Amino acid sequence: MKLNIRSYSLFFFLISSFVFLFYNVKVSLIYFFVFLAYIFFDNIPINNPIVKRGYVVVLFAFLISYFVRGIILSIFPEFFMFAFFTDYYPNRLDIITSLFDVFIFFTIFSIGFMLSYYSLKKIINIVEFKFSFAKRSWPLLYFNSLTYIFFTLIFIKLILYIIFNAGVKGEEVSTPLVFLLRFIPEDLIFIYAVLLYVKYPDFAKKNWIRIISLVGLMSLSILLTGSKLFILLLLFCFIIVSILFNYKFNVFKFLKLSISIFIILVISFAVSAVIKFQNPSNLFDFVVYVSDYIDSNNFIIILDSISSRFIGLDGYILSKNFVTNGVDEVMSDVYGLQQTLVRVVDYIIPFGKFTDSIGTGKAVSVYVFGFDMDHLFGGALGVFGSLLIGNSTFVEFAVFGYGIFISFIYLLLSRIFDDDLKIIFFYIFSYFLIHSFMSGNFDRLIGLLIIKIVLTIVYIYISFILTKVKLN
Structure with a gap:
């Protein structure tokens, strides 16, 4: 039997x-309610395949950002990740109530999503986005030029890391050149590679060495900074493309x-921890440290460590406590x-400084974790925690509005004329959606989304020019 990601x-x-019927009936009912709610909304006719697939991404975003973590916290409330820093220890009732809130948010978000689709689909249908440089089968036509650009970007990223420690969490040296990292969208290389293997498998097999080298070098450049992000990026590329093509x-x-x-x-997780904290002098020590890390943690601890990276539920529980006791x-x-x-404008424009306000990530670092303002660390509360802190009185309206916005963007994506660009932009926006649910730091995420969209168009256009010059 074969099933798709939705199933x-x-x-x-x-x-x-x-399973929760035998442990906690309330939690069991909440998960069953989400199941029924999705079945209900999914059966509302949507003739636009991009919007239809987009709603599957919405379900996945809720699942990965809130409900996977909900299982861990419902059984082990003591694993609440903010407890050590805030001295707030939610009980099981707090967690169950928050899970029910997320179910309500899912329903409200879905209503906004569907209303937006039915209200705007006729208006959006008159719009069409055509790019003159996106020639037929451009991923193949511009392959040489694009790979040269990508290798150059990776080289710049590695140089910045070697000289300035750029990108290493908590260790960046202040330099004006660090802003160049914003011009290196890490996942653009991954989605381009996935696109080639999905739509042009024969071409990808013939050029597999260059494609694998690109993915491998970019993954290495991320891993060297002590980050596991490349695994999530590759995983999300695979999942989002599978949703788009309805793979089973x-x-x-x-x-x-x-x-x-x-x-x-x-x-x-073990490799990242060793790189950041152990600094092994040789390969043997490196392997020993990794093995010791895994051996010293039992299965539940490791599961908690992984699921806590998807901190939406923890952030929302903490935000509710903030609102109850008075938000700073x-x-x-x-x-x-x-x-x-x-x-957002500050983030997009290099060296721009239009406000003295700290970012949301820094606010969590200072006011939740208690770090100094100079400490290079950014936290997150998830999308609903962020919306609750920013507008606690009308949070339901904010969730409803976000559902409208997400549906509207998927409608716009469906009007992109070129199929290859449509795949890339579907990924870029779907990743933004999932990341926003996990993080809620909209100031950085919206800025990053805009930069990524612009750079995708710019790099493809440069490849078009380079290819044209070479052919002439």
């Missing part, structure tokens, strides 16, 4: 509901793939719409 996601909610996977093979991914994540005025201002939009 596996629904199966997750159904099996979770069944054999149940047994999907189970083996899931176990393999979990093992890779465990190893990557600075935090409320930082998460407000006006300051967020100004900081």
Whole structure:
């Protein structure tokens, strides 16, 4: 039997509901309610395949950002990740109530999503985005030029890392050149490679050395900074493209793939920790440190470490506690719409400084974790935690509005004329959606989204010019 990502996601909610019947009926009902709600909204006719697939991404975003973590916290409330820094220890009722809130948000978000589609589809249908430089089969036609550009970007990233420690969390040396990292969208290389293998498999097989080298070098450049991000980027590329093309996977093979991914994540956590904290002098020491890290943590601890990276639920629980006890005025201002939009402009424009307001990530670092303002660390509260802090009185309206916005963007994506560009932009925006659910730091994420869209167009256009010059 073969199932798609949508079916596996629904199966997750159904099996979770069944298992929790024997542990906590309230949690079981919440997961079953999400299952029923999605079935209801998914059966509303959507004739636009991009919007239809986009709603599957929405389900996956809720699952990965809130409901996977919900299982861990419902059983082990003591694993609440902010407890050490805030002295706030939510009980099981707090966690269950927050999970129910997320179910309500899912329903409200879905209503906004569907209303937006039915209200705007006729208006959007008159729009069409055509790019003259996106010639037929441009990923093949511009392959040489694009790979030269990508290798150059990776080389710049590695030089910045070697000289300035650019990109290493907590160790960056202040230099004006660090802003160049914004011009190196890491996942653009990954989605380009996936696009080649999905749409042009014969071409990809003939050029596999160059493609694998690109992916490998970019992954290495990320890993050297002590980050596991490249694994998530590759995983999300695979999942989002699978959703877009409605790929189906054999149940047994999907189970083996899931176990393999979990093992890779465990190893990557160990490797990342060793690179950041142990600084081994040779390969043997490196392997020993990685092995010791894995041996010193049991399965539950490792599962908590992985799931806590998807901190949406933890962030929302903490935000509810903030609202109950009075939100710090600075935090409320930082998460407000006006300051967020100004900081987006700050993020996009190099050396721009249009506001003295700190970013949302820095606000969490200072006011939640208690770090000094100079400490190079950024935190996150997830999308609903961020919306609650920024607008606690009308958070439901904010969630409803976000559903409208997401549906509107997917409608716009469906009007892109070139199929290859449509795939790339579907990935870029879907990754933004998932990342926003996990993080909620809209000032950085919106700025990053705009930069990524512009750079994608610019790099493809440069490849078009280079290819044209070479042919002439």
